[in-house]
Amino acid sequence: MFELDIFFDERDVQSGVRAPGGKMSDFRTLTHAEWMAEGTRRFGPDYDKWRFVCPVCGFVASVQDWKDVGHPDAVAFSCIGRWRKDGIDALTDGLHKGMGRPCNYAGGGLFKLNPVTVVFDDGIEHRAFEFAD
């Protein structure tokens, strides 16, 4: 994991492009019940209003945003720039030039950067984006 830290330095945080919660040092594991409780505490019971930050470009999207691009299956897993015309490339532009636009990072791709591991009751683990502040 050390090599990932190269991409995430203080400049990224101070620029405001990437939320501090998106730093790679903040990997954590929650049970599904804990994750649901935290989301509800932060955003309320309306799931469509929950917001998550992409671990690569720092773009904040709501569950409704994923639905709007036709991919509710990718909520908090892959960045919505994959399906938007203004999407930027995760590897070439996303790491240091977020520019407020979403990237095409895929949680299921080669680089698994999603920082929150959610453990479901049946033991299945799902890697998710961090909640937005």
Ligand SMILES: [Zn+2]
């Ligand atoms: Zn992104």
